[in-house]
Amino acid sequence: MKIIAMIPARYSATRFPGKLMKDLNGKPVITRTYEATVNTNLFDDVIVVTDSDIIFDEISKIGGHVMISQKEHECGSDRIAEAVADLDIDIVINVQGDEPFTEVESLKKLIQVFKEDKEQQVDLASLMVHITDWDEIKNPNTVKVIVDQNNFALYFSRSPIPYPRDETVSVNYYKHKGVYAFRKQAILDFYNLPMLSLEASEKIECIRYLEYGKRIKMVETNVQGVEIDTPEDLERAKKLWK
Template identity: 70%
Template structure:
């Protein structure tokens, strides 16, 4: 499922910007399909413009019936009556998503025989302090089993002791849900930490859900700003 909003707050209409001759949302949809990992791929949107461009390439679209504050809420509505076990959320602004990273996170659920994991997500190491301190870059800290402790737009952990070596991780916008966890999400109200940070993954943590993080070294480019789009265009060439 690829949630796709036309009016993004930081970069309106970013999903319809040109990337190598096609809109960003089309590039993301094609990248998800081309991994060969999924039974079905859908774009979930409330935008007739996005819906039309996906339908024009023969893609699958589900139009949202309600207004949603997050991509997870949008997807929950779309899958409510589907007979599925696992739902994967790929953000519409991630046209460089790769099959190897997705396969690693899917394997986590295949190996989870007790079904203890509610969600899975991706993280990648970052070392550039400008990126670490950038509020557009969501960071995550994990326990020694790889489960998320917290997500933040601030640098976490804070480097008070410069002598202690710690890896900083960027959270990549990919979620793998058990359907029950996703359906819980839409019923649970937003709490203060999520409202403050504007990071939907925090809602799961605030309600005690277990999020397994999987490390990947494929960084890709998330298109949050016009500058990101220019970098993406250079990489695409």
């Protein structure tokens, strides 16, 4: 089984433009993410795929493997799908460029899903973290996920799910971490299928898989790290890095 990691790296992020090239204690965020992914020693290859000459030059400068997207893309999965179309691989793991704290154990868990999936019932796997802070649960920048008894995703939302109509019922809330592991065919299917209304409304790309009947295995991890979506996140990341 050939497994690679891909890091989609869009320069013009809506909420925090140029965030991947912001300094994180001596190196750009994208460089920290690339090096952390390589240092896991889990992958046959690690590739940054970007729309930016600035990011391309940065990864090239450190001797990294980087590709320029040939088309404009709405999301990271589309960017990855274009990049892997002609590659001889089985599994591709999408590591978000703004998550420099991605670590070994979580990625191992994702890879293990496919090693154990002898009947190939899993189309993709992703990570979730148990959260209890109600401010985070309500925060629309935090994508939540609910799962069935076998940890297959039922739905993702920026709203609190499940909604606590009966506050006496004890339920767990899970934050979705944007690290995915795809079978190659699943991500190529995603690229060729049009966006439907639920994905368009929530602006959560993995909903497309659910709308078209794909099965997403969620894997719980205790590692939150820091997703750098805002300047405040970057400041928290700098403190955590020390």
